[in-house]
Amino acid sequence: MQAPHREHLYKLLVIGDLGVGKTSIIKRYVHQNFSSHYRATIGVDFALKVLHWDPETVVRLQLWDIAGQERFGNMTRVYYREAMGAFIVFDVTRPATFEAVAKWKNDLDSKLTLPNGKPVSVVLLANKCDQGKDVLLNNGLKMDQFCKEHGFVGWFETSAKENINIDEASRCLVKHILANECDLMESIEPDVVKPHLASPKVVSCSSCAKS
Amino acid sequence: MADSLPTEFDVVIIGTGLPESILAAACSRSGQRVLHVDSRSYYGGNWASFSFSGLLSWLKECQQNSNVGEEGTATWQDLIDETEEAITLRKEDATIQHTEVFCYVGQDVEDNVQEVGALQKNPSSVESSILTLDSACLPEERHTSYLTSYEVPGTNTQKSDRELSPEVTDTEEWLEKEKYCEDKTCVYTVSDGEKDENKLRVKDNTDKPKKNRISYSQIVKEGRRFNIDLVSKLLYSQGSLIDLLIKSNVSRYAEFKNVTRILAFREGKVEQVPCSRADVFNSKELTMVEKRMLMKFLTFCLDYEQHPDEYQAFEQCLFSEYLKTKKLTPNLRHFILHSIAMTSESSCSTLDGLKATKTFLQCLGRFGNTPFLFPLYGQGEIPQCFCRMSAVFGGIYCLRHKVQCFVVDRESGRCKAIIDHFGQRINAKYFIVEDSYLSEEACSTVQYRQISRAVLITDQSILKTESDQQVSILIVPPVEPGACAVRVMELCSATMTCMKDTYLVHLTCSSSKTAREDLESVVKKLFTPYAEAEIDKEELTKPQLLWALYFNMRDSSGINRSSYNGLPSNVYVCSGPDCELGNDHAVKQAETLFQEIFPNEEFCPPPPNPEDIIFDGDDKQPEASGTSNIKMAKLESSKESKSLESPGKHFQN
Ligand SMILES: Cc1cc2nc3c(=O)[nH]c(=O)nc-3n(C[C@H](O)[C@H](O)[C@H](O)COP(=O)(O)OP(=O)(O)OC[C@H]3O[C@@H](n4cnc5c(N)ncnc54)[C@H](O)[C@@H]3O)c2cc1C
Ligand SMILES: Nc1nc2c(ncn2[C@@H]2O[C@H](COP(=O)(O)OP(=O)(O)OP(=O)(O)O)[C@@H](O)[C@H]2O)c(=O)[nH]1
Ligand SMILES: [Mg+2]
Numbered sequence: 001m002q003a004p005h006r007e008h009l010y011k012l013l014v015i016g017d018l019g020v021g022k023t024s025i026i027k028r029y030v031h032q033n034f035s036s037h038y039r040a041t042i043g044v045d046f047a048l049k050v051l052h053w054d055p056e057t058v059v060r061l062q063l064w065d066i067a068g069q070e071r072f073g074n075m076t077r078v079y080y081r082e083a084m085g086a087f088i089v090f091d092v093t094r095p096a097t098f099e100a101v102a103k104w105k106n107d108l109d110s111k112l113t114l115p116n117g118k119p120v121s122v123v124l125l126a127n128k129c130d131q132g133k134d135v136l137l138n139n140g141l142k143m144d145q146f147c148k149e150h151g152f153v154g155w156f157e158t159s160a161k162e163n164i165n166i167d168e169a170s171r172c173l174v175k176h177i178l179a180n181e182c183d184l185m186e187s188i189e190p191d192v193v194k195p196h197l198a199s200p201k202v203v204s205c206s207s208c209a210k211s
Numbered sequence: 212m213a214d215s216l217p218t219e220f221d222v223v224i225i226g227t228g229l230p231e232s233i234l235a236a237a238c239s240r241s242g243q244r245v246l247h248v249d250s251r252s253y254y255g256g257n258w259a260s261f262s263f264s265g266l267l268s269w270l271k272e273c274q275q276n277s278n279v280g281e282e283g284t285a286t287w288q289d290l291i292d293e294t295e296e297a298i299t300l301r302k303e304d305a306t307i308q309h310t311e312v313f314c315y316v317g318q319d320v321e322d323n324v325q326e327v328g329a330l331q332k333n334p335s336s337v338e339s340s341i342l343t344l345d346s347a348c349l350p351e352e353r354h355t356s357y358l359t360s361y362e363v364p365g366t367n368t369q370k371s372d373r374e375l376s377p378e379v380t381d382t383e384e385w386l387e388k389e390k391y392c393e394d395k396t397c398v399y400t401v402s403d404g405e406k407d408e409n410k411l412r413v414k415d416n417t418d419k420p421k422k423n424r425i426s427y428s429q430i431v432k433e434g435r436r437f438n439i440d441l442v443s444k445l446l447y448s449q450g451s452l453i454d455l456l457i458k459s460n461v462s463r464y465a466e467f468k469n470v471t472r473i474l475a476f477r478e479g480k481v482e483q484v485p486c487s488r489a490d491v492f493n494s495k496e497l498t499m500v501e502k503r504m505l506m507k508f509l510t511f512c513l514d515y516e517q518h519p520d521e522y523q524a525f526e527q528c529l530f531s532e533y534l535k536t537k538k539l540t541p542n543l544r545h546f547i548l549h550s551i552a553m554t555s556e557s558s559c560s561t562l563d564g565l566k567a568t569k570t571f572l573q574c575l576g577r578f579g580n581t582p583f584l585f586p587l588y589g590q591g592e593i594p595q596c597f598c599r600m601s602a603v604f605g606g607i608y609c610l611r612h613k614v615q616c617f618v619v620d621r622e623s624g625r626c627k628a629i630i631d632h633f634g635q636r637i638n639a640k641y642f643i644v645e646d647s648y649l650s651e652e653a654c655s656t657v658q659y660r661q662i663s664r665a666v667l668i669t670d671q672s673i674l675k676t677e678s679d680q681q682v683s684i685l686i687v688p689p690v691e692p693g694a695c696a697v698r699v700m701e702l703c704s705a706t707m708t709c710m711k712d713t714y715l716v717h718l719t720c721s722s723s724k725t726a727r728e729d730l731e732s733v734v735k736k737l738f739t740p741y742a743e744a745e746i747d748k749e750e751l752t753k754p755q756l757l758w759a760l761y762f763n764m765r766d767s768s769g770i771n772r773s774s775y776n777g778l779p780s781n782v783y784v785c786s787g788p789d790c791e792l793g794n795d796h797a798v799k800q801a802e803t804l805f806q807e808i809f810p811n812e813e814f815c816p817p818p819p820n821p822e823d824i825i826f827d828g829d830d831k832q833p834e835a836s837g838t839s840n841i842k843m844a845k846l847e848s849s850k851e852s853k854s855l856e857s858p859g860k861h862f863q864n
Binding site for chain 1: 463464466469578584587588592596598599603609705818
């Protein structure tokens with residue numbers, strides 16, 4: 001087998017109100033399973049999903065779930081830092097979670113920009129569509145309008161339970177990120193040290209280390 | 212974002228500085244229910260870093276502190292019963308003093324320049340504060356009133372040693388409207404006294420500035436590129452913080468740059484100190500003989516314990532005296548004393564000097580050719596990394612959350628709860644509080660030291676080389692013996708702490724006077740105030756100062772727990788930042804307190820690899836891999852079983 005030519009690693013944020021299904025979506029997407037048993041997410045930092053995008057390209061997605069601090073709107077910069085895209089999730093059965101969407105989006109845009117100053121790509125997920133209560137969404141046109149107004153690159157009705165549209169939503173987000181990335185090449189930082197437990201190597205370019 | 216806070220916790224931590232944040236991570240990690248609060252709107256307390264506008268807001272806040280209103284706070288008196296008493300906490304921060312700001316660059320500012328894309332969590336207060344500071348810099352007529360000793364462009368010139376220190380009386384006039392502040396933030400606009408011809412040129416050029424000329428409005432606009440640390444520290448690459456970051460895997464949240472150069476200041480000149488073997492051999496400054504002497508001495512230092520005969524007789528002497536006996540040239544002695552051992556002429560014993568030299572040499576080469584690392588985006592990231600770790604393990608975070616008092620049970624003398632500014636009572640078993648939150652009463656007998664700090668934005672490096680992206684540290688020895696050495700750290704834009712074409716320079720020393728009095732002489736030696744006009748390249752040897760801030764920060768490290776009055780035994784105190792270069796104090800303190808509170812728990816063990824977490828199906832039993840003991844998420848033993856290699860193994864060169 002030919003080794004792929006290009007590899008991308010993208011950090012994606014998964015944001016949204018309490019209990020909208022963030023963890024379930026990640027779990028479905030990365031681990032292909034679902035549990036109807038709810039418990040507040042603890043101990044989960046990010047999960048990794050590898051996509052064979054095309055024969056030449058491998059895309060690794062780091063999906064960052066939010067942790068306890070977000071409950072009260074005090075995310076650390078560490079969470080946002082260098083993210084390339086985001087999913088904002090709401091629960092179609094709870095209109096209040098949709099009302100929070102614009103707030104999450106504003107919050108995100110104020111804290112995170114691409115190195116070129118543009119906002120990151122964000123896809124809106126209307127989750128739990130299996131519940132058949134998607135009153136909000138019967139009007140697709142309105143949703144399109146909403147996305148346009150608030151700068152989402154797209155929206156999907158998803159179900160973590162029935163595995164509906166999650167792959168599609170992710171593909172949409174990755175497509176936009178890849179398209180954006182061409183003009184971001186200059187942002188790559190050489191000479192960065194990342195001390196790690198497993199591989200304490202210096203991630204750096206030795207030719208720059210002259211002095 | 213939920214709004215109701217649980218009321219039962221195991222540990223409540225007040226303050227988000229480094230030791231508190233490490234403790235938060237350690238406690239959550241070991242399964243404790245942690246509430247971590249900070250009264251401020253940002254993480255880190257005095258360990259925070261700010262964007263440019265963020266820093267201006269912070270300054271404003273320091274200034275307004277003594278003026279905080281009581282509105283909106285519920286009274287705690289009604290919330291405790293007769294079996295209880297309250298220990299109130301301090302309402303405002305008293306750790307920052309003598310803030311002074313100097314702006315040297317042109318104020319060609321349209322009034323409303325704003326940081327691009329800046330997030331302001333607290334729009335009303337932040338915006339107004341920026342305005343006030345700006346306008347303090349702006350109005351022309353004010354220049355003349357308080358800058359009597361300086362020249363305003365366009366009037367006559369007087370090239371002189373500019374003292375950047377108008378007497379406070381000069382500034383009183385415009386500070387009048389801010390009389391309420393005890394601790395004045397003085398903002399000076401310093402115009403440069405240039406030759407007449409230059410002046411004229413400036414006028415002609417005002418609307419098309421030369422390339423690389425940086426204006427105040429550019430700094431404001433690009434303000435988000437700045438991450439300006441309140442403390443200036445580095446990580447020793449073999450130090451306890453790096454070890455902790457690696458061990459706990461909190462390092463996954465942080466990235467670092469190597470400090471690329473160690474500099475020395477000698478006879479009015481900045482030069483690079485060769486410290487690695489390769490550096491020594493490649494050095495052009497050293498003669499062949501010096502190279503051999505230096506290598507011989509450094510090799511000895513690496514295992515000096517094995518050669519007691521070489522130093523035993525001098526153990527009680529000063530290190531500087533000892534060096535004189537070692538056949539080293541003055542040049543080399545200076546390098547070793549100030550730049551490698553980083554100590555001073557008159558205060559360091561031979562044994563301490565040898566130990567410091569050895570530490571330095573051992574740290575060399577672990578990640579790069581100096582012993583130090585600097586966190587990308589600033590030191591202020593590090594507490595946040597630990598907070599993220601704590602949050603991932605269920606720690607609940609509330610910024611802008613003030614605590615009014617501890618509730619103490621009279622009978623047992625133990626603290627039972629806190630009461631917050633909403634009048635909510637939150638119960639816990641243990642309480643950790645940062646020194647600055649304690650009331651004056653509790654600290655009345657505590658003797659604090661002070662740290663003097665300066666933050667400069669400059670246009671060039673203090674030692675130019677082909678690469679303009681250097682991260683340098685320089686120790687400037689004191690002029691008079693007995694005074695303190697000044698530590699200078701110069702950061703380039705690649706560290707993500709300043710905008711392109713500028714440098715961020717931090718100066719630090721332990722205080723004997725105000726920060727400006729302690730540090731200004733060093734600033735003057737290394738920099739020259741910004742000149743509006745293009746000067747001949749040759750003429751301009753020193754980097755120019757664009758903007759400067761001085762302040763004093765309280766140093767609460769090294770204070771004995773027993774110096775605080777009347778604290779219950781289950782209230783633990785963390786100190787604010789210390790003056791040292793490394794972070795050992797904070798790490799040590801966090802670990803010691805953790806072990807005191809939870810003697811049987813492991814301190815910050817590695818969390819499971821995210822790739823190894825499988826979410827529990829409802830039916831399956833948890834299975835955990837050997838090293839990680841995780842309460843909620845469950846682990847699959849990892850396929851390529853990541854053994855914990857001893858990190859040391861990789862770094863022997
Ligand atoms: C290339 C590049 C990439 C970046 N990527 C990211 C990224 O991915 N994610 C990211 O978050 N940031 C990123 N930043 C940094 C970003 O510009 C801000 O520093 C960050 O968004 C602030 O987030 P916060 O709300 O968590 O910080 P907070 O600490 O909550 O503060 C928000 C801002 O206001 C200031 N501030 C808040 N309250 C006060 C107060 N009371 N007094 C004074 N100042 C105050 C802070 O200094 C800060 O600038 C990046 C910067 C660059 C240059
Ligand atoms: N019917 C249905 N239920 C779902 C779906 N997605 C999630 N849920 C349920 O919604 C509840 C919350 O899901 P989580 O994934 O834990 O939500 P979260 O956003 O991660 O919650 P927090 O981490 O607490 O903020 C769980 O009981 C899930 O089983 C879905 O697509 N359909
Ligand atoms: Mg979750």
